[in-house]
Structures are given as structure tokens and as C-alpha cells.
Amino acid sequence: MSDLTNVMKKELREYLSLSSVISVVLVVVIFAFMGTMMSGEADKITSPSDLLVINCDDNSFAVDEIRDVYDVIFDGTSGEYVHVVDGNGSVVDAEYVQRLMSENGYTDAIVICPDFRNNICSTPVIKGQMMLYFQFEATGLFGGASSSIAQSIVSAVNERISQTLVSSVTDLGPNASSPIDMGSTYTYVNGEVVENVTPIEISSALMSQNFIMPLIIMVILTMIGSIVISSMGNEKENKTLETLLTMPVKRTTIVTGKLISAAIAGLVFGAAYMVGMMFYMEGMTSTMMTSVDLAEIGLTLSVSDWAIVMVMMFLAILSALGMCMILGAFTKNYKAAQTMILPLAIMAMIPMFIIMFMGWESLPSIGKILLSLIPFTHPMMVVNNLMFGEMTMVAIGIGYLLAFSALMVFITVKVYRSDILITGIGQTRFVVAMKKFFAKKSE
Amino acid sequence: MNDALVVKDVHKRYGDHEAVKGISFTVHEGEIFGLIGPNGAGKTTTLRMISTLLKISSGTIEVCGYDVSSQSDDVREVICYLPEDAGAYKDMTGRRYLNFMAGFFASGEKKQELVRKAISIADLGPRIDSKVDTYSKGMMRRLLIARAIMPSPKFAILDEVTSGLDVVNAHEIRDIIRDIADSGVTILLSSHNMHEVEVLCDRVAMIDGGEIILTGTPDEMKARYGARDLEEVFIRAVKEREGSQ
Incomplete structure (x- = not known):
């Protein structure tokens, strides 16, 4: 074996350790999962969805045009997806439309106003009126995409009728x-009607919330987690932890001191990141020409709402720190500590990507349950939940985070009182029994 | 003479593996007691159980009258423990480290008195204000011994205290240990350096494979085996035990 091979073999063994390979594989899995998720959401946008058409005209001219356009765009599926309700020739009010939409679960409706056909067939042409109604749902990156589909259909109908008119009659x-x-x-x-605003415009305006909170929480949790685990690794490597544990001070005091100081640091970092990201997103959204003022349509947070956000962030940080101190107990040194952050990072990244790109509402029930079990999901969704009055979800989130962080602190104290902190996991009964089992197998 | 430490039939098990197998010994107040044996003999595990870091599987340990299992907080009030190859917080200066540690024992002027005492024991000169990650191994050991002795513990537990030090530094550390013992502190130290233990300790326990194989003064041990030094005593004692098994 040459010297080069010898050196390379040793280096590669170090770089491609089991833990580093596992982390790379997990990153690949996460990206693959994200890709599948994104393509699923993109498919949803391009696939046909229910459209309510309320016809207040005394004939089916506009309905037929809408059906034709729908069939062209969505491969002849209008029979299945375009639901026509007769408006009995009179103007329908917004409440009636909302009731119909909410009762049947429609998110888009087109109202064809009375005298539509007569108006556009008159000479010169008088504009026929169609009104669009949307049910806004707080979703992820693709939220509000349905409004562009409904608008596209009306635009296409507009173009079709125009072409027909121009080709058949002159001096229109x-x-x-x-x-x-x-x-x-x-x-x-x-539950309130907002005039002249489409869901896609609201979604654009909400983008900062949808992106900032999950991103900030993910960054804070992994950063603070990394600091705590690395500090534990350092303490073990330098044996300062052994020294600290023989001081005349209760273990609970040591655990509490470490947790609270790291949580405070987390909140300080969090506040700083939030300010920075707000500026960044403000710049981004202003370049997108968002014209919607969220405060005007009631989508704003009060002081008490912000207090709830801070409480949830603190609890999330506390939970993460508890996890990190438990994981840190199993590290041998600083280097080993670096890979121990992975479980926490994954638990923070999964809800972040799902909330960013898919949104809570588009998840199936089992997906919602699984996502709820990840404690960091709740603070990532809290701003939207508070804005849209989902107070049950907020209460469940606070309760779950309280229970989870209490459990983490309890386990941390237990670990600090056990031998694991000194001997590592390698000397626990379970691991010793497993080692023995595999040794026998290999014999 | 009162006993500062009483270890009775102590076992430490990890699953089926038994690291310490029913050891018993006592350390009298004011003496320097050496626990000697090869690497992996069970010295550090024993010291960790005495200093409340590890739980005892069975048996009892009393330090200055306090049971380590049921009165661990009281035990920690009277002991100091210096682990093998221990370090300090790298981002702190020597003075700040001593300040931090003194905070666990006193506050205000009393705390400053403790720090002044520790600085005097460490004898690092102006380097006391340097970051500890710039210290040599000898300097670090002096700082840590000063930290350990600073609160005037009744019982000091020192694990391989001169391990890795050069001759001059090791000699200086041994002098410090003698001074500590002269001030009335009972010392239990572990070492695999038999010569060091011979010149430093009043009494010695030899440990091998998790068992105490011999206890006594260095002179008694040498006389019993007609040996020149403790190293020879240890080898003969191990052979004698193997022969009897």
C-alpha cells in the first residue's frame, strides 16, 4: 500500500464515519421528500377542482362558455367539476354565495350577472358582468393558486366571446x-367578505409570516441546540462536567441554570433574527407589488397575540434545549457532539418545509396528527393560527409544548442524576446486553 | 484515629460486567492514602463512586460520616474531586475560573479570600490572567489543584494527579499535595505510578481486576514480600492471587 493510499484510507475512515453517512442519507431523504411534496402541490394546482357557477342570466350562454373553456383547460372534466346553480334571474348577495360555498366546500365561485348575454350581444356591445368569489385558506407557498385558475377561466371566456363577436359582426x-x-x-x-382582493394577493402579503416564523424557529432551534450540545461535548472532553457535578450544588440547579441561560440566549438570537428577516421579507414582498394591507382585512396580531408567540417560542426553545441536553449526555467529546444535533435539526426541518410549501390545511388527517406530534410545528404555525382565529390549535399547541418541555426537563434531570452522564450510553444495561448478544452472534 | 472514608463491600456492575467486585478499605483522617493498580483495574470507577458521580450497585461508602448514596449533597460539601486529565473552561482566564468555582462556596469578601488563596497555591504569577487554553499541562494541573483545595475540603480525591507531567512539574505537584495534607486535609489519590505512591502515601491499597488485593503501609508491603519497591510488591501479589485461584 502506498503512502498516499495509507493516508487517504485513514482520512476517509474519519470523514465517512457512520454518523456522517447517516446524516448525508437523511439530508437526501429530506430533499427527496420535499421534491415529492412540491410536485404534489404543483400537480394540485394544474389538476381540475370544483368551481361553483351561479347563473343569474336567463339563458345558459355564459355557462356554456365557461364549461367549454374548463374542458379545454382540464381535458373535458367540466361535467364533473363545474357545478351550476340557477340564480333565478336576479342579483345574488354575497352572503348567499358564501353560504353556498361553505356548505359545499367550494373555494371558487363565478356569478354571472343578469342580462349578461343581452348586454354583450347588443350593438354597440355593453359589458356583461361576472363576479368572482373566493374562500381564502391559509396554506403554504401555493396558497391562493386557485384564484388564478378561476380568473384564468373568466379571462379565457372573455377572449373567446370577444373573438366570436369580432368575427361575426362589425361596428361593435x-x-x-x-x-x-x-x-x-x-x-x-x-368569515368576513373582503372586496377586490384575491386569495393570491393575500397569500403574497402573508408570505412573510408563512416563511419567517418557520425559518426563524428552525434556525434558532438548530443554532441554540448546536451550541448546547457542543458545550456538553466540550464539558465532557475537558472533564469540567465531572468537576461541576462534584460541587456542592444540586443537579437540578445545574440543569436549570444551563437551560434557562441557553433559552434566554435563544430568545435574544430569535428577536435579532426576526428583525433581520422582517426587513428582508419586507424588501422581497415590496418588490412583488403586494397591494394588500393585512391590517385592513383584519389579519394582524395584537400585543397579547405577540405575547403568545413569544411564550410559544420560549417553550419550543426550552423543549429543544432539553432534547439537546439529553442528546449531549451521550456525547463523548466535541467532535461527537456535532452529529448529535441531527435529530433536532430533522424535527425542526420537517414542519418548516411542510408549513412553508404545503400548509396545514392541505395535509390529510394522519399528516396533521403526525405533524402535531412534532413540538416545533406549533410555534411555526402560531402566527397564522392567531391571525385566522384558530384559538383551539393555539391552546393545543401551548398545552402540548408545556407538557413536552416539562417532560424534557424531567428526563434531563434524571439523566444528570444517572451514570450515563459520566459513562455514556456504552455502559448502560441495554447496550451492554446488546453488545453481548452481537458478540455471541459473531462467534 | 477517626476514619474519613469507609468503603464496605462495594460493587459496580454494568449489566453482567462487574467493574468493581466487592472492595473494602478505610482511609484515616489526615493521611494520604494511595489506590494503586494498572489501567482498567477499577481505580477511577471507585473514586467516581466515592465522589458521588457514579451510583453504587451494592455495598456502602461513607465519607466523613455521610453516606454517598443517601446523603450525596452533604458528601459534596466536604469533598473535592480532581479527575484525571481534567481541564478548565477554555474561554476563561485562570482568575475568572477560580472566581467562578469560588462562587459555589462563598460570596462577597469571603469569595475573594478564597480566590486569593487559590491564586497563591497555583503560583502562576501574571499568567493567572491568561486564558486557560494557553496554559501548559503543568500550569493547568496547578490551577486545578488550587481550585480543588481552595474551599478547604475535609477530603480530597485526586485521580492520577501527576499523569502526563514532566519530572519537575510532577515533583512540584507532589510538594503541593504534601502541603495540603499538612494542613489537615485527608487525601485519597489514585495512580499507576507505584514510585510516586511509595514516596507520597502513608498507606496504600492495591487494586487489580476490580478487587483489592493488598492493603497496608508501603514498608509493610515491601517487608511482606521481601521486595525492593511497590512495583515488585504488586507483581508478586498479583501472581500470588492468580496462584490461589
Whole structure:
């Protein structure tokens, strides 16, 4: 074996340790999962979805046009997805439309106003009116995409009718090139009707919340977790922990001191990151020309809401620190400590990506249950939950985080009172029994 | 003479593996007692059980009248423990480290008195204000011994205290240990350096394979085996035990 091979063999053995290979594999799995998730969401946007059409005209002209356009876009599926309700020739009010939408679970509705056909077939052309209604759902990156589909259908109908008119009749006047007046757009947000705002505009305005909270929480948890685990690794390597544990001070005091100081540091870092990210996202969203003022449509947080956000962040940090101190107990040294952060990072990354890209509402029930079990999901969703009045979810989140952080602190104190902190996991009964079992097997 | 430490039939098990197999010995007040044996003999495990870091599987240990299992907080009030190859917090200066540790024992002027005493024991000169990660091994050991002795413990537990030090530094550390013992502190030290134990300890226990194989003064042991030094005593004692098994 050459000197080069000898050196390379030793180096590769160090770099490609079991823990580093596992971490790489997990990152690959997470990215693959994200890719599947994103393509699933993208498929949802391009796949047909229910559309409510309320026809207040006295004929089916506009409905037929909508069906034709829908069939072109979604491969002849209008029979299944376009649901037509007769408006009996009179103007319908917003409450009626909302009731119909919520009763049947529709997120998009087009109202064809009375005299639609007569107006556009008159000479010169008078604009026929269609109104769009949306039910806003707080979702992830693709939230509000449905509104662009509904709008696209109306735009396509507009174009089709215009082409027909122009090719068949002359001297139609200026409205012939755009015979449909889309009138007002109505979106239901938190049970209130917001005029002239589409879900996609609200989603754009909410992007900062949807992105900032999960991202900040993930960054804080992994950063503080890494600091705590590394500190534990250092303490073990330098044996300062052994010294500390023989001081005349209770173990609970040591654990509490370490936890609280790290939690305070986490909150300070968190506040700093939040300010920085707010500026960053403000810059980003302003370049996207978002015209929606969230405060005007009631999507804003009060002082007490922010207090709840801070409480949940503190509890999440406390839970993460508890986990890290337990994981840190199993480290032998600083180097080993670096890989121990992985379980925490994964637990923070999974809800972050799901909330960012899919949103809570689009998850199946089992997905919601599994995601709820990850304690860091709750603080990532708290801003949206508070904005949309999901107080049960907020209460469940606080309760779960309280229980989880208490459990983590309890286990941490137990670990600090046990031999594991000194001997590591290698000397526990379970590991000794396993080693013996595998030794026998190999014989 | 009162006993500062009483170890009775102490076992330490990890599953089926028994690291310490029913050891018993006593350390009298004011003496320097050496626990000697090869690497892996069970010395550090025994010291960790005495200093409340590890739980005892069975048996009893009393330090200055306090039971380590049921009165561990009281035990920690009267002992100091210096682990083998211990370090200090790297981002602290020597003075700050001593300040931090003194905070566990006193506050205000009393705390400053403890720090001044420790600085005097460490005898590091102006380097006391340097970061500890710039210290040599000898300097670090002096700092840690000063930290251990600073609160005037009744019972000092020192694990391989001169391990890895050069001749001059090891000699200086042994002098410090003698001074500590002269001030009335009972010392239990472990070492695999038989010569060191011979020149430093009043009494010695030899441990091998988790069992105490011999206890007595260095002179008694040498006389019993007609040996020149403790190293020879240890080898003969191990052979004698193997022969009797």
C-alpha cells in the first residue's frame, strides 16, 4: 500500500464515519421528500377542482362558455367539476354565495350577472358582468393558486366571446375587445367578505409570516441546540462536567441554570433574527407589488397575540434545549457532539418545509396528527393560527409544548442524576446486553 | 484515629460486567492514602463512586460520616474531586475560573479570600490572567489543584494527579499535595505510578481486576514480600492471587 493510499484510507475512515453517512442519507431523504411534496402541490394546482357557477342570466350562454373553456383547460372534466346553480334571474348577495360555498366546500365561485348575454350581444356591445368569489385558506407557498385558475377561466371566456363577436359582426364599439366586466372580486377571510382582493394577493402579503416564523424557529432551534450540545461535548472532553457535578450544588440547579441561560440566549438570537428577516421579507414582498394591507382585512396580531408567540417560542426553545441536553449526555467529546444535533435539526426541518410549501390545511388527517406530534410545528404555525382565529390549535399547541418541555426537563434531570452522564450510553444495561448478544452472534 | 472514608463491600456492575467486585478499605483522617493498580483495574470507577458521580450497585461508602448514596449533597460539601486529565473552561482566564468555582462556596469578601488563596497555591504569577487554553499541562494541573483545595475540603480525591507531567512539574505537584495534607486535609489519590505512591502515601491499597488485593503501609508491603519497591510488591501479589485461584 502506498503512502498516499495509507493516508487517504485513514482520512476517509474519519470523514465517512457512520454518523456522517447517516446524516448525508437523511439530508437526501429530506430533499427527496420535499421534491415529492412540491410536485404534489404543483400537480394540485394544474389538476381540475370544483368551481361553483351561479347563473343569474336567463339563458345558459355564459355557462356554456365557461364549461367549454374548463374542458379545454382540464381535458373535458367540466361535467364533473363545474357545478351550476340557477340564480333565478336576479342579483345574488354575497352572503348567499358564501353560504353556498361553505356548505359545499367550494373555494371558487363565478356569478354571472343578469342580462349578461343581452348586454354583450347588443350593438354597440355593453359589458356583461361576472363576479368572482373566493374562500381564502391559509396554506403554504401555493396558497391562493386557485384564484388564478378561476380568473384564468373568466379571462379565457372573455377572449373567446370577444373573438366570436369580432368575427361575426362589425361596428361593435370599444367593448367588443373585452366584453366581460369582472366587476368586483370578493374573498371570504375569517368569515368576513373582503372586496377586490384575491386569495393570491393575500397569500403574497402573508408570505412573510408563512416563511419567517418557520425559518426563524428552525434556525434558532438548530443554532441554540448546536451550541448546547457542543458545550456538553466540550464539558465532557475537558472533564469540567465531572468537576461541576462534584460541587456542592444540586443537579437540578445545574440543569436549570444551563437551560434557562441557553433559552434566554435563544430568545435574544430569535428577536435579532426576526428583525433581520422582517426587513428582508419586507424588501422581497415590496418588490412583488403586494397591494394588500393585512391590517385592513383584519389579519394582524395584537400585543397579547405577540405575547403568545413569544411564550410559544420560549417553550419550543426550552423543549429543544432539553432534547439537546439529553442528546449531549451521550456525547463523548466535541467532535461527537456535532452529529448529535441531527435529530433536532430533522424535527425542526420537517414542519418548516411542510408549513412553508404545503400548509396545514392541505395535509390529510394522519399528516396533521403526525405533524402535531412534532413540538416545533406549533410555534411555526402560531402566527397564522392567531391571525385566522384558530384559538383551539393555539391552546393545543401551548398545552402540548408545556407538557413536552416539562417532560424534557424531567428526563434531563434524571439523566444528570444517572451514570450515563459520566459513562455514556456504552455502559448502560441495554447496550451492554446488546453488545453481548452481537458478540455471541459473531462467534 | 477517626476514619474519613469507609468503603464496605462495594460493587459496580454494568449489566453482567462487574467493574468493581466487592472492595473494602478505610482511609484515616489526615493521611494520604494511595489506590494503586494498572489501567482498567477499577481505580477511577471507585473514586467516581466515592465522589458521588457514579451510583453504587451494592455495598456502602461513607465519607466523613455521610453516606454517598443517601446523603450525596452533604458528601459534596466536604469533598473535592480532581479527575484525571481534567481541564478548565477554555474561554476563561485562570482568575475568572477560580472566581467562578469560588462562587459555589462563598460570596462577597469571603469569595475573594478564597480566590486569593487559590491564586497563591497555583503560583502562576501574571499568567493567572491568561486564558486557560494557553496554559501548559503543568500550569493547568496547578490551577486545578488550587481550585480543588481552595474551599478547604475535609477530603480530597485526586485521580492520577501527576499523569502526563514532566519530572519537575510532577515533583512540584507532589510538594503541593504534601502541603495540603499538612494542613489537615485527608487525601485519597489514585495512580499507576507505584514510585510516586511509595514516596507520597502513608498507606496504600492495591487494586487489580476490580478487587483489592493488598492493603497496608508501603514498608509493610515491601517487608511482606521481601521486595525492593511497590512495583515488585504488586507483581508478586498479583501472581500470588492468580496462584490461589
